[in-house]
Amino acid sequence: xxxxxxxxxxxxxxxxxxxxxxxxxxxxxxxxxxxxxxxxxxxxxxxxxxxxxxxxxxxxxxxxxxxxxxxxxxxxxxxxxxxxxxxxxxxxxxxxxxxxxxxxxxxxxxxxxxxxxxxxxxxxxxxxxxxxxxxxxxxxxxxxxxxxxxxxxxxxxxxxxxxxxxxxxxxxxxxxxxxxxxxxxxxxxxxxxxxxxxxxxxxxxxxxxxxxxxxxxxxxxxxxxxxxxxxxxxxxxxxxxxxxxxxxxxxxxxxxxxxxxxxxxxxxxxxxxxxxxxxxxxxxxxxxxxxxxxxxxxxxxxxxxxxxxxxxxxxxxxxxxxxxxxxxxxxxxxxxxxxxxxxxxxxxxxxxxxxxxxxxxxxxxxxxxxxxxxxxxxxxxxxxxxxxxxxxxxxxxxxxxxxxxxxxxxxxxxxxxxxxxxxxxxxxxxxxxxx
Amino acid sequence: xxxxxxxxxxxxxxxxxxxxxxxxxxxxxxxxxxxxxxxxxxxxxxxxxxxxxxxxxxxxxxxxxxxxxxxxxxxxxxxxxxxxxxxxxxxxxxxxxxxxxxxxxxxxxxxxxxxxxxxxxxxxxxxxxxxxxxxxxxxxxxxxxxxxxxxxxxxxxxxxxxxxxxxxxxxxxxxxxxxxxxxxxxxxxxxxxxxxxxxxxxxxxxxxxxxxxxxxxxxxxxxxxxxxxxxxxxxxxxxxxxxxxxxxxxxxxxxxxxxxxxxxxxxxxxxxxxxxxxxxxxxxxxxxxxxxxxxxxxxxxxxxxxxxxxxxxxxxxxxxxxxxxxxxxxxxxxxxxxxxxxxxxxxxx
Numbered sequence: 107x108x109x110x111x112x113x114x115x116x117x118x119x120x121x122x123x124x125x126x127x128x129x130x131x132x133x134x135x136x137x138x139x140x141x142x143x144x145x146x147x148x149x150x151x152x153x154x155x156x157x158x159x160x161x162x163x164x165x166x167x168x169x170x171x172x173x174x175x176x177x178x179x180x181x182x183x184x185x186x187x188x189x190x191x192x193x194x195x196x197x198x199x200x201x202x203x204x205x206x207x208x209x210x211x212x213x214x215x216x217x218x219x220x221x222x223x224x225x226x227x228x229x230x231x232x233x234x235x236x237x238x239x240x241x242x243x244x245x246x247x248x249x250x251x252x253x254x255x256x257x258x259x260x261x262x263x264x265x266x267x268x269x270x271x272x273x274x275x276x277x278x279x280x281x282x283x284x285x286x287x288x289x290x291x292x293x294x295x296x297x298x299x300x301x302x303x304x305x306x307x308x309x310x311x312x313x314x315x316x317x318x319x320x321x322x323x324x325x326x327x328x329x330x331x332x333x334x335x336x337x338x339x340x341x342x343x344x345x346x347x348x349x350x351x352x353x354x355x356x357x358x359x360x361x362x363x364x365x366x367x368x369x370x371x372x373x374x375x376x377x378x379x380x381x382x383x384x385x386x387x388x389x390x391x392x393x394x395x396x397x398x399x400x401x402x403x404x405x406x407x408x409x410x411x412x413x414x415x416x417x418x419x420x421x422x423x424x425x426x427x428x429x430x431x432x433x434x435x436x437x438x439x440x441x442x443x444x445x446x447x448x449x450x451x452x453x454x455x456x457x458x459x460x461x462x463x464x465x466x467x468x469x470x471x472x473x474x475x476x477x478x479x480x481x482x483x484x485x486x487x488x489x490x491x492x493x494x495x496x497x498x499x500x501x502x503x504x505x506x507x508x509x510x511x512x513x514x515x516x517x518x519x520x521x522x523x524x525x526x527x528x529x530x531x532x533x534x535x536x537x538x539x540x541x
Numbered sequence: 542x543x544x545x546x547x548x549x550x551x552x553x554x555x556x557x558x559x560x561x562x563x564x565x566x567x568x569x570x571x572x573x574x575x576x577x578x579x580x581x582x583x584x585x586x587x588x589x590x591x592x593x594x595x596x597x598x599x600x601x602x603x604x605x606x607x608x609x610x611x612x613x614x615x616x617x618x619x620x621x622x623x624x625x626x627x628x629x630x631x632x633x634x635x636x637x638x639x640x641x642x643x644x645x646x647x648x649x650x651x652x653x654x655x656x657x658x659x660x661x662x663x664x665x666x667x668x669x670x671x672x673x674x675x676x677x678x679x680x681x682x683x684x685x686x687x688x689x690x691x692x693x694x695x696x697x698x699x700x701x702x703x704x705x706x707x708x709x710x711x712x713x714x715x716x717x718x719x720x721x722x723x724x725x726x727x728x729x730x731x732x733x734x735x736x737x738x739x740x741x742x743x744x745x746x747x748x749x750x751x752x753x754x755x756x757x758x759x760x761x762x763x764x765x766x767x768x769x770x771x772x773x774x775x776x777x778x779x780x781x782x783x784x785x786x787x788x789x790x791x792x793x794x795x796x797x798x799x800x801x802x803x804x805x806x807x808x809x810x811x812x813x814x815x816x817x818x819x820x821x822x823x824x825x826x827x828x829x830x831x832x833x834x835x836x837x838x839x840x841x842x843x844x845x846x847x848x849x850x851x852x853x854x855x856x857x858x859x860x861x862x863x864x865x866x867x868x869x870x871x872x873x874x875x876x877x878x879x880x881x882x883x884x885x886x887x888x889x890x
Contacts, residue, residue: 217791217817230721255790255817304740317820355791355860369729381737394819417740419732426860427818447736449728452749453862458716459668460862466751472739473749474732480792480862481719502817504791504860520792521719522860532729537748539705539720540713 108289109341110198112178112282116205119156119238127277132202134240134273142272143242148261151212152244155492159236163224164488165208167215167497168525169259170266170350171234171361174202174274183274184346184362186327188267195341200277206363207273208239209259209266215497216257217504218321220356220525221517228485231524232357233533240273241492242266255502258320259352267349267362288341288375293385293413303383306417307410308340308374309439311402311431313354313423314391323351323360323423325389335390335405337413340371343387355504357479357527358424358451369532370419370449385413390435392428399431407438415444421530422450425479429464440469447472451528452538456482456520462538475538477528479505480520487515498523543586543698546617547576548610548624548640550633554593562632564595566606568613575687579623582691586621586698592640599636607643619650621694626655626676626686627662634662641671651697655686658712667712674711715752769883772850774873776858776866777824777831777890778816779807788857790817796856796869798876801849806835818859819890831888850882858889 117130125135136154143152157163175183180197182189211219222234229235246261312323314330323330325338326347338347348365360368371387378384390406393399410418418439422432432450439446452462452475462475483505498506498519505523512518521527528534551557551564553574572580573591580588592610599606622644624637634656641652655676656662667673672693676686689710696703705720706713726734731748738745763769780788786797801807807828814824814831829835832853840846854873858866877885 230723306736306740315819318822369727370732373729373733377733377737382740417736419736445736445739447732447739449732452717453860454717455862455864457864458718460864461752461754462717462749464863466754468751470751471747472735472745473747474728474735475748476728478717478719479860502790504817507789508787522792529728532727532732534728535723535725536719536721537725537728537731538717539707541703541706541716541718 107196107339107341108287109195109345111286111288112198112200113203113284113286114200114277114280114282115203116238119205119240125273125276127202127280132205139269139272142268143244143265145268146261146265148246148248149265150245150247152242155241155243157224157239157241157492159224159238161224162489163492164221164490164495165210165224165239165241165492166221166495167211167219167493167501167503168208168222169211169219169352170209170263171206171363171526172266172270173206173363173366174270175346175366176200176271176274176278178278181345183271184267184349187324187349188264188271191327194345194347195339199345200274200282202274202277205238205240207266207270208241209262210241210243210493211262211497212243212245213494213497214245214252215501215503217255217502218257218352218354218356218359219503220523220527221498221519222525223485223488226486226488228483231483231521232527233529234525242269243492256321257352260320263352288344290339290378290384290386296383300379300383303381304416305385305414306374306382307385307388307413307415308371309388309390309406309418309420309435311390311392311420311422311428311435312348313351313359315394315428316353317394321351321353324349330391333391335388335402335409337409338387338389340375340384340387343368343371354424355479355522357477357505357521357524358530359526360423360531361526364526364529364531370421373532382417385415392422392424392431399434402431403434403438406435407442410439410444411442418444418446420446420448422448423530425451425453426464433463433465433467433470436470437467447474449474449476449530449532451475451477451479451530453480454478455480458541476530476534477521477536478538479522482518483521483524484518485516543620544618545583545586545588545621545623545694546590546592546614546619547579547588548592548594548637549574550636551593551595554591556593562595562597564593565598566592566594566609566613568592575683578684579687579691582688584695586694590617594636596632596636599639600632603639607640610640611643611647614644614648619648621650621698622652623690624652624654626683626690627660628676628679628682629657629660631661634660635665638662638666638671638673642666642669645669645671653690653694655690663712668715670714672711763884766846767844768847770848770850770881771837771846771884771886772877772882773832773834773837773853774885775832775853775855775888777888778814778857779812779824779828779832779855780815781811782813784815788815788855790815790857791860793857793861794865796854796873798852798854800851801834801853802851804834805838807832816857816859816890831890833886833888837886850880
C-alpha cells in the first residue's frame with residue numbers, strides 16, 4: 107500500500123475573503139468556514155480564533171486537535187465518521203503543516219478536556235504549544251451532558267473534523283512543497299533482504315473504556331470498545347482511519363492529530379529496510395474487565411507471532427486501570443518470544459513517590475515513559491484566554507479541582523489536564539527522572 | 542547569609558577513636574574538623590556550629606542523643622543542616638542519616654550528608670527527604686565528598702534549578718518527577734532506539750525500572766462468620782447525592798463514611814457515584830451494584846453474618862495514587878479496628 111502525503115507548510119494563518127493557501131500563508135473565509143461548522147444544528151454558536159506559538163494565550167477546555175487535510179485520491183477523510191466508509195491509507199492526501207484545527211468549548215469542559223499555554227512557563231508542558239491553532243470556539247445544545255463530567259463532545263468534535271477538511275480543500279489542486287511517501291508492500295511480497303531483518307509490529311492500545319457508545323476512540327467509525335485486536339496497515343492510521351475519543355484524562359490522550367502524525371510509526375518507517383522489517387500495526391484497545399484485558403493481550407500476541415514478529419512496541423493511550431492491559435500485553439508478547447518495549451506515562455503522585463503503574467511485572471523490562479499525570483503545575487495568569495478558564499475548576503477536568511483557578515487568573519493543576527501533555531504517540535521530549 | 546550546622550562523630554571531632562565512641566553529644570561554636578573545609582566551599586552559608594557525638598552514643602542511646610541534639614538546635618538560627626561525610630563507616634552513616642532525617646522533619650530545612658554505597662545508612666535513609674551524596678570509601682575522599690555536598694548546598698540556598706539525583710550525585714530518593722530537556726530526543730526515537738538495542742541483544746536502560754511491589758499477606762479466615770461484624774468499603778465513589786465530604790471524582794485524597802444503620806439497601810434517591818473513571822449509569826440506577834448492602838442485609842437476616850457495620854466507607858479509585866490510596870486505607874482500617882469490625886468487603890467499580 108502506497109500513501110503520498112503532500113505537505114503545505116503554513117507560516118501564517120489569517121482571515122480573508124477566500125479560503126486559500128499561497129506562499130505559506132493560509133487565509134480562511136471565516137463566514138464560509140463557520141457555515142461548515144453550523145451544518146450541525148446542535149451547534150448554537152461558533153467562532154474561529156487564531157493562536158500562535160509565543161502568543162500570550164491560554165486555551166481551555168480543549169477537546170480535540172485535527173490536522174487540516176484533504177484526500178486528493180484514494181478514499182475519504184475520516185471514513186465512517188464524517189465521510190463514507192471506504193478504505194484509506196493509499197493514494198494522495200494533502201496536508202497543511204504546522205497548524206491544526208483545535209476544538210475548544212466556549213464555556214463547558216469535562217473530564218477528558220485539556221489546557222494549552224502558547225507561551226510562558228506552561229508552554230513546555232505540551233507539544234501543542236508549538237503548533238498554530240485555528241481554534242473553533244463553540245457551544246452546543248447537547249443539554250443531556252452540559253453538566254456531566256464526562257462528555258461525548260459529539261457535535262463539537264465532528265464539527266472540527268468537517269472544518270479541518272473544509273480548510274484543507276483549498277490545497278487539493280495545488281502542488282505541495284514536499285511529498286512524503288509511505289509504502290509497505292504486503293508482508294509475503296517483500297525482498298529477501300527485508301525479510302531477513304527482524305520483523306517489528308507497533309501495538310496501539312486505544313482509549314476504549316466507556317461501555318456506552320460515543321466516548322471511545324473510533325477505528326473506521328467503529329467504537330474500539332467493541333473490537334478485538336486487529337491488524338492494520340500503518341498508512342491507515344496516518345490517513346485518518348483513527349479518530350480520537352473523548353474519555354481519557356487529557357495528558358494521556360492521543361488526539362486525531364497525534365494519529366495523523368504518529369511519530370513512532372514514522373520512525374519505524376525510517377528504520378524499515380535498514381534495521382527492521384516493519385510488519386505493521388496491531389490495533390488493540392483498553393478494556394474494563396479482566397477477561398477482556400486478557401483476551402485482547404492474547405489476540406495481540408497471536409497476531410504478532412503469526413506475522414513472524416520478533417520485536418514489538420506497545421503504546422498505551424491511558425493510565426491507571428489500563429496499565430493492567432498494557433502490562434498484560436507486554437507480558438503476553440514476551441512470553442511469545444517477542445522482544446517488547448512499552449511506551450506510556452506514569453502516575454507517581456504529587457510527591458513523586460507513588461507506584462508509577464497500577465500493574466507491574468519484571469518482564470516489562472524496557473519502558474519509555476513520558477510524564478507524570480499527577481505532576482503539580484502552577485502557572486501565572488495569561489493575558490488572553492480562549493474558551494473559559496473557569497471550566498478547569500468547575501467542570502471536572504481530570505487535572506483540575508474547585509479553587510484551582512485563582513481570582514487573578516493564575517492556576518494550579520495536575521498534568522492530567524494538560525492537552526495531550528504526555529504525547530504517548532511519541533512527540534514527548536519530556537521524561538521522568540528520579541530525584 | 543544563611544546559617545548552617547555540621548554534625549560529625551567523635552573521630553572527626555578530634556575527641557578520639559573507638560575508645561571515645563560513647564562520647565556524649567556536644568555543640569561547639571565555630572568550625573571543628575571537616576567543618577573548616579566545608580566552610581571554604583560554601584557561598585553565602587556560614588557554618589555557625591559543629592555538633593559532635595560518639596557513634597556508640599548515637600547507636601545505643603539514639604532517642605536521648607536525638608533529643609539532646611534537637612535541644613541544642615532549639616535556639617539556633619539554622620537554614621541548612623550537614624552531617625558527615627561518613628564514607629563506609631556503618632555506625633557513623635546511620636548516625637548521619639538519623640540526625641539528618643530528624644532535623645529535616647522537625648525543622649523543615651534541607652539536610653545533606655554523604656556516604657559510600659556500601660554504608661547501611663544509605664538504604665535506611667535514602668527514601669526519606671534528606672540528600673545522601675554518593676561518597677568515597679574512606680576519609681581519603683574527604684575533600685571530594687565535601688565539595689559535592691557544598692556544591693549542592695550552594696545551589697539549594699541560591700534557589701537554582703535542581704537536576705535529577707543521578708546528575709546531582711546523590712542517591713535517588715524514589716521520587717519520580719518530570720524533566721523537560723528541550724533538545725532531548727523525542728519519545729518516538731527513544732522507544733525505537735530501545736527496541737533496536739533489545740533486538741540486537743545490546744544493553745539498554747529502561748526509563749522505568751520495575752519497583753519492588755509490596756505484597757500484603759492474606760488475612761486469616763474469620764472463625765465464626767455468624768457472629769462477625771462485616772463492613773462495606775468501596776473505591777467506587779458511592780456517596781450521598783450532595784457529596785458532603787467533597788470527595789474528588791478523580792485523584793481522590795479524601796474519603797467519607799456514611800450511616801447505613803436501618804437501611805435495607807442503598808436507595809438511588811439518596812446515593813449515587815461521583816467516580817469519573819467508569820460508566821456511572823448502572824451504579825446510579827442501583828448503588829447496591831457497587832456497595833452490595835442489599836445482599837449483605839439478606840445474609841444478616843439469614844444469620845450467615847452477625848451484623849452489617851453501621852457505616853460504609855467510600856472513596857474514588859480512579860487516578861488515585863498508590864500513596865494516597867495506602868494512606869486512606871490505613872486511616873479507614875484504623876477506625877474499623879477500633880469499632881471492632883471483624884471483616885471487610887472491599888468493592889471497586
